[in-house]
Amino acid sequence: MADGSRGPKTVAALLLAAGSGERLGAGVPKAFAELAGVSLLVRSLRTLRSSLSVGPIVIVVPEGWLSEAGRVTADSGIAGEVGIVKGGSTRRDSVARGLEALHSHHDAILCHDAARPLASVDLVDRVTERLWASRRGPAGAAEGADGVVPIVPSRDTIKRVRGGWVVETIPREELGLVQTPQAFRAEALREAHARAPSGEAASDDAVLLEAAGFRVAVVDGERSNLKVTTEEDLRMAEHILGTGGGILWSSRS
Ligand code: C5P
Numbered sequence: 001m002a003d004g005s006r007g008p009k010t011v012a013a014l015l016l017a018a019g020s021g022e023r024l025g026a027g028v029p030k031a032f033a034e035l036a037g038v039s040l041l042v043r044s045l046r047t048l049r050s051s052l053s054v055g056p057i058v059i060v061v062p063e064g065w066l067s068e069a070g071r072v073t074a075d076s077g078i079a080g081e082v083g084i085v086k087g088g089s090t091r092r093d094s095v096a097r098g099l100e101a102l103h104s105h106h107d108a109i110l111c112h113d114a115a116r117p118l119a120s121v122d123l124v125d126r127v128t129e130r131l132w133a134s135r136r137g138p139a140g141a142a143e144g145a146d147g148v149v150p151i152v153p154s155r156d157t158i159k160r161v162r163g164g165w166v167v168e169t170i171p172r173e174e175l176g177l178v179q180t181p182q183a184f185r186a187e188a189l190r191e192a193h194a195r196a197p198s199g200e201a202a203s204d205d206a207v208l209l210e211a212a213g214f215r216v217a218v219v220d221g222e223r224s225n226l227k228v229t230t231e232e233d234l235r236m237a238e239h240i241l242g243t244g245g246g247i248l249w250s251s252r253s
Contacts, residue, residue: 009107011128011183013048014098015059017041017069017114018087023229029062030228031114032072035237040228041069042076043117048181049078051124054110056081058101060094063087092202096193109189111205112181118237119181119225123150126219127183146188146214149206150221151176179221182206188214 017040021030031041041059048054061069061084069084085101087094095111102109108131112119130148154175160168182205184192192208202208206216224240226233 009128009132010055010105011053011108011110012102012106012186013054013057013110013112013181014095014102015041015044015048015057015112015114016087016091016094016098016180017044018060018062018094019091019115020062021115024231024234029065031061032065032068033228033234035117035228035234036241039072040117041114042072042078044112044114044119045073045076045078045082047117047119047121048110048112048124049080049082050121051128053125053128055106056083056102058083058085058098059114060085060087060098090201091204092193092196092200092208095205099190099193104186104190106186108183109186110181110183111189113227115228116180116225117228118222118240119179120222123179123219123222123225124181126150127181130217130219131183131185143215143217145185145217147182147184147206147209147216149182149204149216149218150179150225151218152179152221152223153177176218177221178204178206179225179227180204184209188212 017031019030024030024033026033032039048057059069063086066084066086073082083101085097088097108128127148127150131145154172154177158170158172158175159166188209192212192214195212196208209216226237228234228237
């Protein structure tokens, strides 16, 4: 975990839960929808809290849901420092608000989508550990990472489609499907957010680091770590839970 230059690194986490979840149609914001009786928010929170590498956690929720978030968090009995703040109209705005609420003295910040309730604790540890690992590149130089994202290789053939017609088949060998949790050196994450042109959308944080010239490394993701967007995803997640899918579906199996 530590890179040897000084003591153990400190890691804070942002749990992004401020999406409306219209496509899920649960009647509540997506993070408050339940998967086998436990909300996506609480499931993700438990995973982050179960990782020994994670310190303070800031949950970012939709306007009007702060007290409900406080209630479910208290009911879940999750210990340690957990803050709750109001999110923005885009994911990027929500991350920015979460960053404002975090003290700046952490070495790393983990960003995790509450919409991925099946991420494992092992995955949380893997992305943070990779952040501090000093790898040797082809030329023998140390290759420290500014950010780390989990990736699962694409098994499907991917085509670019316009207006109902295939215009291109994209070689899939170098393509990966990106997940959260993602880990970042805190300074790099803050700088990448500050440097990105205002209004520029970002479906994850790594894209802002890439645009700012920071180095983003990958670790193995988990096929069971699906993103809940629709009712069908929720059913799939229930199925994975019911079949012990974390092992069955691992990209490493
Ligand atoms: O909408 P989507 O599922 O892509 O959002 C990914 C994650 O970002 C979700 O966990 C969602 O709650 C969060 N989000 C947010 N603030 C927004 C939009 C999305 O925290 N304005």
